[in-house]
Amino acid sequence: MRAILVGFMGSGKTTVGELLADRLHLTHRDLDDVIVERAGKTIQQIFDDDGETAFRQLEHDVLADTLRHSEGILSTGGGTPIQTANYDLLRKSNVPVILLNVQPATVLARLADDGQRPLVKKLGADGLLGLKVQRDAKYHGVSDIEIDTDDLTPVEVVDAILAHVRFKSGSQGAV
Ligand SMILES: Nc1ncnc2c1ncn2[C@@H]1O[C@H](COP(=O)(O)OP(=O)(O)OP(=O)(O)O)[C@@H](O)[C@H]1O
Ligand SMILES: O=C(O)C1=C[C@@H](O)[C@@H](O)[C@H](O)C1
Ligand SMILES: [Mg+2]
Structure with missing residues (x-):
């Protein structure tokens, strides 16, 4: 991978x-999409049929x-770095790990109409923000670079990443 x-x-x-x-003309992998492909069902169905432990x-x-x-860019799931085994894999990956930071109000605004994420449905607004507080230290700890995204469009977030990480052409990854 070139960036996570x-x-x-x-x-x-x-x-x-x-x-x-x-x-960057690289391939993109989204871990949630790969999970859905491998399981042959949606994340909601995996949670419902098999439980969160099986999902993890x-x-x-x-x-x-x-x-x-x-190769390319990897977008993880929101809970991916939280398990110790995953945290360790990401730390050892030798690939820049980029944290997209969000304030609580931004999370609620962006997920207001969400019907896809089982934890949003299960926890509600207060529970969701409580989960974020529990997880925040891990997100910071696993990352090499942090971008505050609240006041940026997605394209501006990309610009901010490119201002922080120098991506080499070829197969050697980011430096
Ligand atoms: N910088 C941004 N500004 C405004 N809206 C955004 C921004 N980034 C993402 N969004 C919107 O927020 C919603 C969630 O974005 P996205 O699915 O990319 O989040 P995610 O981090 O991949 O979430 P998950 O952990 O559940 O996979 C989408 O509707 C997306 O269009
Ligand atoms: O934050 C989480 O635990 C999750 C985030 C999503 O990306 C999915 O991986 C799933 O809905 C769980
Ligand atoms: Mg996602």
């Missing part, structure tokens, strides 16, 4: 990852495979 995006739900990892990959195991397996075999 992490952050809470609604921070823009999927949106920005796609734009960043386009800009699948997420770990897919992360390990993706880090081993894929």
